[in-house]
Amino acid sequence: MSTTGSYWKTVPRKSFVTFLLGVFFIFSAVGFANDVMAMGRQPLLRLVLIVLLDGLFPVGYALSGIILRKRFWKAFVPLFAVHYTLMFLLGNWLPNLPAAAPLRAADIARMGSRLNLDGVGIILAMALGYACFIHFYITEGRRYFRVHAEMALATEIHRVLVPAIDTKMGSFEFYGRSLPSGEVGGDLIDVFQDERGWIAYVADVSGHGVAPSLVMGMVKSAARMQLSSGEKSSELLERLNSVLRPIKKPEMFATFAYVAWNGERLEYSSAGHPPILHYHDATGEISELACPNLPLGLLDGRRFVNESVDCAPNDLFVLLTDGLLETTNSKDEEFSLSGVKAVLSAQAGGSTSAVFEALLAAAHRHGHSVDDLSLLLIRRQ
Numbered sequence: 462m463s464t465t466g467s468y469w470k471t472v473p474r475k476s477f478v479t480f481l482l483g484v485f486f487i488f489s490a491v492g493f494a495n496d497v498m499a500m501g502r503q504p505l506l507r508l509v510l511i512v513l514l515d516g517l518f519p520v521g522y523a524l525s526g527i528i529l530r531k532r533f534w535k536a537f538v539p540l541f542a543v544h545y546t547l548m549f550l551l552g553n554w555l556p557n558l559p560a561a562a563p564l565r566a567a568d569i570a571r572m573g574s575r576l577n578l579d580g581v582g583i584i585l586a587m588a589l590g591y592a593c594f595i596h597f598y599i600t601e602g603r604r605y606f607r608v609h610a611e612m613a614l615a616t617e618i619h620r621v622l623v624p625a626i627d628t629k630m631g632s633f634e635f636y637g638r639s640l641p642s643g644e645v646g647g648d649l650i651d652v653f654q655d656e657r658g659w660i661a662y663v664a665d666v667s668g669h670g671v672a673p674s675l676v677m678g679m680v681k682s683a684a685r686m687q688l689s690s691g692e693k694s695s696e697l698l699e700r701l702n703s704v705l706r707p708i709k710k711p712e713m714f715a716t717f718a719y720v721a722w723n724g725e726r727l728e729y730s731s732a733g734h735p736p737i738l739h740y741h742d743a744t745g746e747i748s749e750l751a752c753p754n755l756p757l758g759l760l761d762g763r764r765f766v767n768e769s770v771d772c773a774p775n776d777l778f779v780l781l782t783d784g785l786l787e788t789t790n791s792k793d794e795e796f797s798l799s800g801v802k803a804v805l806s807a808q809a810g811g812s813t814s815a816v817f818e819a820l821l822a823a824a825h826r827h828g829h830s831v832d833d834l835s836l837l838l839i840r841r842q
Contacts, residue, residue: 469527476600483593484523486586489516493582499557501575507555511548512582518544619645622678626652626837627814630659633722636813637663637780637837646833647673647715648782649681653688660694662719663780663837665734667712667756676709680717680757694721698732698754698765705758714756718780720839727778730767732757735783738801740809742775747802750778777809777816778839785820785836790828800827813838 469477492512496503503511518540525536619641626637630652639648647666652659664680666673683704687697698717705715716734720727729737733756736749754765772778779801788796800823808819817836824830 472601473604476597476604479593479600480597481520481523483590483597484520485516486590486593488519488590489513490583490586490590491515493579493586497576497579497583500560501572501579502557502560504555504558507551510551510555512586514544514547514551516586618678619674622681623649623651626650628652629842630654631722632842633659634813634840634842635661635837636817637835638817639833639835640784641674641833642669642784642831645671645674647677648784648833648835649677650780650835650837651681651684652837653685655688658722658724660688660697660719660721661780661837661839662717663734663782663835664715664717665782665784665833665835666715669832672710673713676705676713676715679708680705680715694719694723694728695730695767698730698757698767699763702732702757702763702765703761706761709758714758716756716782720778720780726769727772728767728769730754730765732765735781735786736798738779738781738798738805739770740777740779740805741773742777742809743773745806745809747805749798772841774841776841777805777813779805779820780837780839782833782835784830784832784834785824787832788824788828788830788834794828796824796827800824813840 472480489512492508492515495511495515496508521540522537525540526533529536623639623646626635628635635652637650639646639650641648647668649664649666650662652661662684664677664684666676666680680701683701684697687700688694692700697719701715701717714733716732718729718731718734718737720729720737722728729750730752731737731750732752732754734751736751739748739750740746741748750768750770752766752768755763781801785801786795786797801820804820804823805816808816811819817838820836821834824834
């Protein structure tokens, strides 16, 4: 969707009507100008109708551009044809009055009065149109700066909620960042530690913009609260599902994937999320870890399965969101898991930060992503 189209969808109805009134009044002045060129000899009914037509049809032209954008001509061309057909028919139906020759004093006085009327009409129409545009720009300007300030605050809150991760816990190191497609996003990466061990997770709320970002914040708050209360990681998805289901729009959902260390083995699970990639340092193989769970927030009372996996020294785990996988090139080919695996095979021996940058660089070389993009790497030292 284009920026222009998105903007007009956010304009309040009152401001939108004010803008269209501005268009009407500005172009209705053309009808009075036509009467001046006819030396005031148009019948009064024809003058009124032409003023209305010259104001209403430009409103239609403006609406065709706003609604259809690049395809505006599909409405503009027939509107233009109807506009000038009506003008032609009016000229034949209500022709100009014959010019008096020679002009008598009464004729000159009548013409002067009519031209004065046209002048007042032009000035009034342009003044009203200008006033409507000024009101529109002032109103929208205030709204823009208010929204801009709110978005700046939301961006700052997003940075606090989803900070970059570069830390070590015991024999594990973690590195990751979340890159929103706009000022805010619906992706989440987090690492939580307590006396029992740690859990690292990635979540992706459906959609783009502020609404998914708000739900993402609720997902993190709920996850942190559950983990802080001593809940087992194996029960996390069920708890999150029950919390998320009633507090979001019906069509929204969240995918989720986690890896948790209990001191002996790694547990993992996923809910509608892309697989977790496990790079085995000893063999160079890359396996996919996934569980057949539905995304969070779709159905009540769901049971979520989890699994465990062995972890050898220097093994690397990659948790990611589909923004990376769905990076698309000019041939409509996605970067996909095969692209991620190719980079891992070549770069897994480097530091976690180097692997992270290599994955981002490869995705950017491949194409363009319109979705939030998040990566969290975990390596056992």
